[in-house]
Amino acid sequence: MGRSRVGLIGAGNVAQRHARVLSGFPDVELAGVTDVLPEAAARLADTHGTRAFADADALLRADLDAVYACVPPFAHGPVEEAVLSAGLPLFVEKPLAADLETAEKIAAMVDGAPTAVGHHWRYLAVVERARELLDGRPVRLVNGAWLDKVPPVAWWSRRDRSGGPVVEQAAHVLDLARHLAGEVSRVCAVGNGLPPPGDGADVDSVTAATLHYTGGAVGTLSTACVLGWKHRAGLEIYADGLALAVGEDELVVREGEREYRMPGDPEAARVAVDRAFIDAVRGEGDDIRVPYAEGLRTHRLACAIAQSAATGEACDV
Template identity: 45%
Template sequence: MSSCCGRNWLPRPDRFRKTCQVCLPPSGGDMKIRIACFGAGYIAGRHLAALAALPGVEIVGVADVQVERAQLYADRFGGRPYADWRVLLAAERPDAVYVCVPPFAHGEPEQALIEQGTPFFVEKPLSTGPELPEQIGAQAAERNLLTSVGYHWRYLDTIERAHEIARQNPPRLALGYWLDFVPPPSWWLQRQASGGQMVEQTTHIFDLVRYLLGEPVRVFGAACRGGLQRFPEADIDAASATTLQFPNGAVGVIASACLLHYSHRIGLWLYAEHLVLECRELALTIESPQGNETFAPTADPYVLEDRAFVHALQTGDRSVIRVPYAEALRTHRLVMRAMASAEQGEPLYV
């Protein structure tokens, strides 16, 4: 159960400046939190590294169907390796769990944790389709369970800066992109397993446009089903584009493509009067008549989101969690409507 797309282009910790302690929520004190992880892919390793460095955290187990991967992380960060997350859950009874499994593996782990009342952090996407996350969201809300979802761009201080600027200067046009290459895992090419690029990767851009512009009221999607000739087994879209309409009249277009041999363009460009905001993961560029300014993030967003989750566990203060499950579900619904619009060939209200 390797996590997310398991690729190596994801930002390394050393690509961010030294984490600014001011940006982090305060420690919850000496309260010990026992955390387990389902999945032992790349993104699980990012979270485990951040968690292992936090005071009061003990890693008690890592589960993956490729148990040798779980063994590597257990040796490095602590805990025991397991081939089955169910065995881990019964044996270790952790205080919280990180669910870092591929899109097709969501559902049973979250439902088991909800049944036990165990808080969880889950990596995006929530699933490959629309129904399962709605069920999980309703069940988690009914139990008032502490949750968090890995839309880590929300924790970037550069995105906070963009949010404040956009609030004062409402953008009228948004252009979002995830133009990239096909990641290594074979399951990524199968719609049933990954949901496709819009679900598995571009969901970050859909989440960002919601955060910076608000909720769209209508979407119109189109997709190219062919084009990946190097991967005859693929049944995902090679490219797609979604037009969005916002209540204030603003419009947006979010484009996806996995046709390339490198990460060509990933981010969101916002256009207001005499203003351009170029929002990328590793930089924010502001263009105005006074000139251009570029800002780099001051902290690793993975560290920030993990410390926020641990802080909430230790103190009960959920205000530091920027994307609980209910908020992530709103982004997932938007992506599902965009997918449905492309399938049906007509605009849909959100």
């Protein structure tokens, strides 16, 4: 089998990361890139010795084997429709969209070809270890947090562009919460109604939510974008006689008097999420941990929390 020809739609931060990882795979050829900013597409194409295409339609005519959709939340929808209509495998970055309707519509179009969502935390060795430790022990309490700065992309502070911090950023934490503690049935959230500085900013700069898990656990999610640094992003999980704190960088375990730490390796997870997708595209592997339908369940949860914060009403997921 020859090299798999992969196209990239969107040429920003995360596309640059995927391009770097994919170009390190001997069985992948970066076949081209497109972006609504032609200069961004040209820059990324030049970096990797590939072609820049004028638009997604032109890229999709380039005899591709798979496509990465690395666009901001508000731009999802038409991109995936075009890729899925062409019958091509689709890797899509989180969040699936700024809203729920777009993601539900795309999910209904998924049919056969492999899909994957960029929830690379599922490939962290620390997360696998946390799953093993929790096996057979009912989770009682789950405290999630994403406490950070405003990311340096213009669209982020606008609710209609990003979906807000819970949807855009805390999606990783919510996906991990579902993976380690199970499904959430009901949420209740509040936002502070005070946006961070910036033209047109209208997202809450802090949010607090309570979550009811179907397995009986209760939990919280906190987000803040009022800091000048990434302070903390991860989960604390409590089961009988066991306390875990897990994020991209570390797992901390306390069992009775014994406490130990395991370092995380986010770069390995970022490579693994791409490797698993390419293996599936080539029919050589079956380790996509978050296909579109699974990503949709996380997105439904994030959107329910965002809706509850916006309306002041508790929300079923």
